[in-house]
Amino acid sequence: MRVGVLVSGGDCPGLNAAVRGAVLRGVDVYGYEYIGYRDGWRGVRDNEFMPLNRAAVRGIAPLGGTILGSSRVSPLGDGAIGVSGLKQHMRDNAIDGFITIGGNGTQTVANMLFQEGIPVLGLPKTIDNDLVGTDYSFGFDTAVHIATEAIDRLRTTGQSHRRCMVLEVMGRDAGWIALHAGVAAGAQVILVAEHSESVEQIAEWVTKVDQRGRSALVVVAEGFIPLGYDTEITREGSDGFGRKRLGGVAEILAAEIERISGIETRATVLGHVQRGGVPTAFDRVLATRAGIRVADAAADGEWGKMVAARGERMELVPLAEVGGKTKHVPKERYLEVRRLFG
Ligand code: F6P
Numbered sequence: 001m002r003v004g005v006l007v008s009g010g011d012c013p014g015l016n017a018a019v020r021g022a023v024l025r026g027v028d029v030y031g032y033e034y035i036g037y038r039d040g041w042r043g044v045r046d047n048e049f050m051p052l053n054r055a056a057v058r059g060i061a062p063l064g065g066t067i068l069g070s071s072r073v074s075p076l077g078d079g080a081i082g083v084s085g086l087k088q089h090m091r092d093n094a095i096d097g098f099i100t101i102g103g104n105g106t107q108t109v110a111n112m113l114f115q116e117g118i119p120v121l122g123l124p125k126t127i128d129n130d131l132v133g134t135d136y137s138f139g140f141d142t143a144v145h146i147a148t149e150a151i152d153r154l155r156t157t158g159q160s161h162r163r164c165m166v167l168e169v170m171g172r173d174a175g176w177i178a179l180h181a182g183v184a185a186g187a188q189v190i191l192v193a194e195h196s197e198s199v200e201q202i203a204e205w206v207t208k209v210d211q212r213g214r215s216a217l218v219v220v221a222e223g224f225i226p227l228g229y230d231t232e233i234t235r236e237g238s239d240g241f242g243r244k245r246l247g248g249v250a251e252i253l254a255a256e257i258e259r260i261s262g263i264e265t266r267a268t269v270l271g272h273v274q275r276g277g278v279p280t281a282f283d284r285v286l287a288t289r290a291g292i293r294v295a296d297a298a299a300d301g302e303w304g305k306m307v308a309a310r311g312e313r314m315e316l317v318p319l320a321e322v323g324g325k326t327k328h329v330p331k332e333r334y335l336e337v338r339r340l341f342g
Helices: 015-030 041-045 082-093 104-115 140-161 176-185 199-211 249-261 271-275 281-299 331-338
Strands: 002-007 033-037 049-051 097-102 120-124 164-169 189-191 217-221 234-238 244-246 265-269 305-310 313-318
Touching: 002 015, 002 041, 015 033, 015 097, 015 281, 033 041, 041 082, 097 104, 097 281, 104 120, 120 281, 140 164, 140 176, 140 217, 140 265, 140 271, 140 281, 164 176, 164 199, 164 249, 176 189, 176 217, 176 331, 189 199, 189 331, 199 249, 217 249, 249 265, 281 305, 281 313
Parallel strands: 002 033, 002 097, 097 120, 120 305, 164 217, 164 265, 189 217
Antiparallel strands: 033 049, 234 244, 305 313
């Protein structure tokens, strides 16, 4: 079997470990020949790929980023390679199927391709942890570690100056990074995309902390919408999938907190630091197991499915159950921590 592997969407730590897992299992156990596309679907469109054999994946598990490159080029839509172009590409290059490693947008597209008769398997990756069907996606644990460390650091400087510190983390539709890092580091306010709060309420929590002689730490997901605002706070431009670029909510909150409470406040945007660098051991293990499972799935002809971590098991879920959906922070998880705010 000849299988094409690609990474699409924003990168995350663990991608290389996943590719290595898929290659080791596929080559050793099933005798696959793999090719790795450069920059996701762009490489398919432009016929740019490299052999993915044991030598190509040697020692890559601890490396951040992706040896293949990634992009948000879609195979569908205006000017794209399209379904017929993809089928032609498969015939020309004797490709039996694709393994697409990606987040929400990628798995949605993978499902559309499968519905059009293209054999596709999905591997879930996203620091946002917002893919349904899987308990965790690799990349998330690393991002939470980085965000937790950032909060720990902001706390000491905040305390020295008796300032409120606001940290903005990624999470456009789901606030998992904010929730987990906030709990791990003991933030006094955690704001997520799924649940709105008024700036007055946030300032009240911050004031309560100040009255105890402490400096408040507020962690906010980029997709958080303060009560009374119509939509997320955005930057100019959009990404390759046409999604608006989020960012800037921390600055707005910092100004509002300072205005209402009179407490000096500073904003920090963690940004792409969350997506870079070496994966945690947890993410390496999760990614490797996901790679192994996807190689098995191809051997079993389980096309149209995505690998999913469920408890201790790596299972398969139909892409149709994943595409276009978001795994939100449930209300009860938010309310559980909200009682501790302030
Ligand atoms: O990977 C998803 C994500 O981390 C979102 O939380 C964020 O909005 C987006 O990536 C930013 O990615 P980029 O700057 O690469 O478009």
